[in-house]
Amino acid sequence: MKENVFIVHHSEIIRKGLSLILQEYFKMEITQLSSAKDLSSFSAISGSTLILILEAQADLNTKAIDLLKKNNDVYLVGFYGETSEEHFDKIFDYQLNHYSSAIQIQKLIQVIRQSGSKSKNSLQDNGELTTREKDVIKLIALGLSNKEIADKLFISIHTVISHRKNITEKLGIKSISGLTVYAIMNNLLDIQDINPEELI
Amino acid sequence: MELFRKEDKMSSLITRNYNLLPVINRFGIRLGFKEKTIAEVCQEKKIDTDFFLAIVNTYTDESYFPEAEFLSFSPVLLIDYLKNTHKYYINYVLPKIERLLNQVLQSCPENCSSLKMINTFYQKYKTELLLHLKLEDEKVFPYIINLYENKTLSAEGSFIEVIENEHTNVEVKLSDLENLIIRHLSPNYEDNAMNEFLTALLQFENDLNDHARIEDHILITQVIEFEKELKK
Ligand SMILES: [Fe+2]
Numbered sequence: 395m396k397e398n399v400f401i402v403h404h405s406e407i408i409r410k411g412l413s414l415i416l417q418e419y420f421k422m423e424i425t426q427l428s429s430a431k432d433l434s435s436f437s438a439i440s441g442s443t444l445i446l447i448l449e450a451q452a453d454l455n456t457k458a459i460d461l462l463k464k465n466n467d468v469y470l471v472g473f474y475g476e477t478s479e480e481h482f483d484k485i486f487d488y489q490l491n492h493y494s495s496a497i498q499i500q501k502l503i504q505v506i507r508q509s510g511s512k513s514k515n516s517l518q519d520n521g522e523l524t525t526r527e528k529d530v531i532k533l534i535a536l537g538l539s540n541k542e543i544a545d546k547l548f549i550s551i552h553t554v555i556s557h558r559k560n561i562t563e564k565l566g567i568k569s570i571s572g573l574t575v576y577a578i579m580n581n582l583l584d585i586q587d588i589n590p591e592e593l594i
Numbered sequence: 595m596e597l598f599r600k601e602d603k604m605s606s607l608i609t610r611n612y613n614l615l616p617v618i619n620r621f622g623i624r625l626g627f628k629e630k631t632i633a634e635v636c637q638e639k640k641i642d643t644d645f646f647l648a649i650v651n652t653y654t655d656e657s658y659f660p661e662a663e664f665l666s667f668s669p670v671l672l673i674d675y676l677k678n679t680h681k682y683y684i685n686y687v688l689p690k691i692e693r694l695l696n697q698v699l700q701s702c703p704e705n706c707s708s709l710k711m712i713n714t715f716y717q718k719y720k721t722e723l724l725l726h727l728k729l730e731d732e733k734v735f736p737y738i739i740n741l742y743e744n745k746t747l748s749a750e751g752s753f754i755e756v757i758e759n760e761h762t763n764v765e766v767k768l769s770d771l772e773n774l775i776i777r778h779l780s781p782n783y784e785d786n787a788m789n790e791f792l793t794a795l796l797q798f799e800n801d802l803n804d805h806a807r808i809e810d811h812i813l814i815t816q817v818i819e820f821e822k823e824l825k826k
């Protein structure tokens with residue numbers, strides 16, 4: 395995934411300083427902005443990992459950030475003027491301040507990268523089905539409709555449909571009878587639970 | 595792949611694409627062509643050369659769309675060919691696949707319940723496919739032949755558009771079957787037996803897809819146009 399770093403601070407010394415420290419170790423695209431207002435003109439970015447280092451006590455332009463979050467993995471880093479943690483704001487994933495060492499700043503990127511690759515893995519899950527997806531397969535195999543599955547698992551129909559889509563992507567099986575065979579082969583279901591004449 | 599032309603040698607057809615062997619058989623063409631060209635063999639067998647080329651080229655190049663040629667001959671010719679293909683599936687391919695699947699089943703030493711499920715699924719697929727072929731042979735094709743003979747729309751309406759949906763359903767089942775075997779079945783069988791079965795299955799899938807493509811893109815498109823004209 396493409397990585398974009400934004401450093402938003404009214405002080406040029408801080409912008410350039412942070413940028414130099416990061417570029418010493420990481421080859422990444424860094425955009426320097428003097429005000430969060432300018433973030434609005436980047437709302438077209440999508441499918442990237444965005445690391446926004448923001449001046450914590452300034453106006454954050456949450457509207458632009460929310461837009462970016464829709465199509466990107468966004469990490470918010472608060473940059474504080476003092477060491478005091480009293481100001482630490484919940485909206486930030488990480489924090490830095492004037493006195494953070496170069497190592498602390500660079501480590502931040504590593505932490506973000508690791509968490510990024512982890513969340514990507516959990517998405518693909520090595521093709522393994524989640525417990526919830528297994529529940530859904532079982533009910534599909536028993537012949538329930540999307541609506542009935544939603545009612546039974548206390549989830550929305552929309553969620554059921556998205557589970558089904560993930561299941562098909564992971565297993566490469568689309569038809570109800572194909573999923574039933576999969577469920578029985580993997581002991582999610584006993585052959586006695588279904589009417590083989592009717593379903594398979 | 596380069597398209598075939600009527601002055602090409604008939605033998606080059608097979609050396610370039612051996613999947614065409616059963617296709618030429620369906621036209622009544624058999625091996626032993628000597629140096630004869632495609633046009634010469636077609637003439638000998640009283641086959642419309644343009645029609646023959648349109649068919650073999652559809653099998654050769656997936657993006658080939660023989661609009662102009664196909665409009666020049668009657669869909670009845672095409673239906674004859676499609677019916678022959680159905681017979682080839684029913685009398686030869688499906689029994690062969692089933693025989694190979696039985697060999698896989700017999701090669702399983704123990705814990706064969708998953709393999710038996712695959713067999714059940716195959717039977718389900720086969721039943722559905724046979725129903726589809728039957729619908730085409732007994733309802734769709736006679737409807738089209740009748741339409742071209744009488745040049746009037748039937749009072750019961752057209753059931754042409756139903757087929758495309760059916761094709762998708764049949765294709766999905768076959769791809770599910772392959773994925774179940776390739777990705778999810780634990781290998782409790784003799785490898786050579788499975789390889790033979792799977793190869794036959796994959797080859798059948800290709801042939802069937804080409805067949806459905808001829809039906810959807812050439813036959814059905816042509817009939818829908820004709821129906822529109824009759825409505826005017
Ligand atoms: Fe057909």
Ligand SMILES: [Fe+2]
Nearest residue numbers: 730761806809
């Ligand atoms: Fe068909």
